[in-house]
Amino acid sequence: MTFPRTLADLSTAELGSGYQAGDFSPGEVLDAVAERIAACEPTINALWHEDLAAARSRAEESGARWRSGQPRGALDGVPVTIKENIARKGVAMPSGHAAGDPQPADHDAPITERLEEAGAIIVGSTVMPDWGMLSSGVSSRHGITRSPLDPALTTGGSSSGAGAAAAAGYGPIHIGSDIGGSIRLPGTWLGLATLKPSFGRIPLDAPYLGRCAGPLARTVDDLRAAMTVIGRPDARDYSQLPPYSGDYRVPDFSVSGLRVAVHTEAGCGMPTDPEVAAAVDAAAQRFADAGAQVTRIAPFMSEELLVDVDRFWRVRSWVDYHGLDIEDQRRILPYVARWCTAGADVPGAELLRCYQSIQTMRQATVAATEPFDLVLSPVAPVAAFPAEWPMPFNDPDQPMGHISFTVPYNMSEQPAASVNAGYTADGRTVGLQLAGRRFDDAGVLAAAEWFERSAEIAAPERTVG
Known part of the structure; x- marks a missing residue:
């Protein structure tokens, strides 16, 4: 409609x-x-x-x-x-x-x-x-x-x-x-x-x-x-980058000659739906047809890294949850309460190990992606799930098995964009993630815009409104 x-x-x-x-x-x-x-x-x-x-x-x-x-x-x-x-x-x-x-x-x-x-x-x-x-x-x-x-x-x-x-x-x-x-x-x-x-x-x-x-x-x-x-600096953010004076454009941007990596399996978490992988592979082929040097790379995440960042966040949320009185604790979504309670008894040494594991994730991400101008992957391994589900796997005892493609770039501090790359057979959207080197936000946007315009994928239709 x-x-x-x-x-x-x-x-x-x-x-x-x-x-x-x-x-x-x-x-x-x-x-x-x-x-x-x-x-x-x-x-x-x-x-x-x-x-x-x-x-x-x-x-x-x-x-x-x-x-x-x-x-x-x-x-x-x-x-x-x-x-x-x-x-x-x-x-x-x-x-x-x-x-x-x-x-x-x-x-x-x-x-x-x-x-x-x-x-x-x-x-x-x-x-x-x-x-x-x-x-x-x-x-x-x-x-x-x-x-x-x-x-x-x-x-x-x-x-x-x-x-x-x-x-x-x-x-x-x-x-x-x-x-x-x-x-x-x-x-x-x-x-x-x-x-x-x-x-x-x-x-x-x-x-x-x-x-x-x-x-x-x-x-x-x-x-x-x-x-x-x-995207302008402010002294209140003690992690701010030096000022950027550009307009987030890359003059005369060309895909030809770009070194582009692609992977459709994250190495951990949920397996990638074949329809999602196919949409990403088709996007990578479009880059190759335009002259990019496209290389398929092996996964650089591991189940241990995914579990460790999940545990680190559980402890952080447990601190927030534990600070509430009992009546307010009962108001927290049961799924989230169950999820963060698993962080209640994590010892300090284990929490520090998880933090160090996040640094390992950062190191692995930078090492795997440094040879390339751009890395293409799914955003998530699966298409949209029912609105009532808190997570795509709907089990608070599991680690976040759907963020294996996205979380590495948070921890490595690299820019990552997403654009619509197509649809599953039943009409659900599939996003393409485009990640670049740290500080190259303009390059990532240029590549995303090139794909958006060249692929000419029809915009999704609303059924509400």
Whole structure:
């Protein structure tokens, strides 16, 4: 089922052109987004906090700037959303769970500040699962977030609301966060373009090992537009990279001569569905046909590395869970409570060994990928699963066997993008992950955009909205 394209579905570039020409105003675009939210939200449940009243005031201000010929930049008047764990002054940050009475944040995160300075219109904060420790849209506070492509299916997570908002058309740009795949997993299961940037490229006010923030969108060009605004340094992030002065473009980019690696088995975790592997292999062949030097590489992850990072996170979440009173512990999603309780009795020496194992993962990832400009792989080994499932394997006693392709690049701090690479026989989307060397966010975006344009894979159709 196909729905009419409205102003809510326009890209950042299309919005800017329309504003400049006077074809429509930021207020009219916001009205279209509000209509889309009203139509979709009862089903997909993407938003934690809606800001349409304040957004209308900002849209009027943006419209005045465009009429006077003085816009603040490409994002002026562009509707965006921000994941609930990214601070916005006056908006509570419950981290997806039902425990406690979360109070409004007393500050804006760097990302929030940069977007508002650029004139972007923040229409709301998007939901996430409990503590962000699920790869789905299942939350003890928010309930179930569903795919706009098929409400029976997952959005992926933990940037579940961001992914749903992007796929539904709540504007062109949506900001999520990712510590093991939480931006790219919604990308593969919703047919989106996404970027987990180099660690430290987008400043956070609460940095943590492997954690990045990044954009989710329907096109790579919208990812780039977001990065030019939020990919700026801020002293509050003590892990920040040196300033980047470019526009995240690679002049005269060519695939010909690129050294490209490809692998469709991670070496651990869930086995790769043959349909997923076939989509990645077809993408690799497209690069080869365009002149890239494509090499198939062996897996560089191991089951031990996957188990160790999973155990490390269980201990971290156990600390949060243990700090709650008994009534609040009962409010945590049972799946997450069961998962993190396995971290309760991990001795300090074992926790340190797990941390050292993460460094081994980093070392192995860099060593395996260093000879190449780009590494192609699945984002996840399987296609989208039922929306009600917290994880694709639905068993809290198992390690996270679906992040074997994504988590290495969080720990190695390398950029990794995703784009839609095709569909399974039953119509579910399959994402291609494109990882590059650390700091080469522009190169990764260029390669992702080249594939997006050359492959011309039809955009997924919404069944909601």
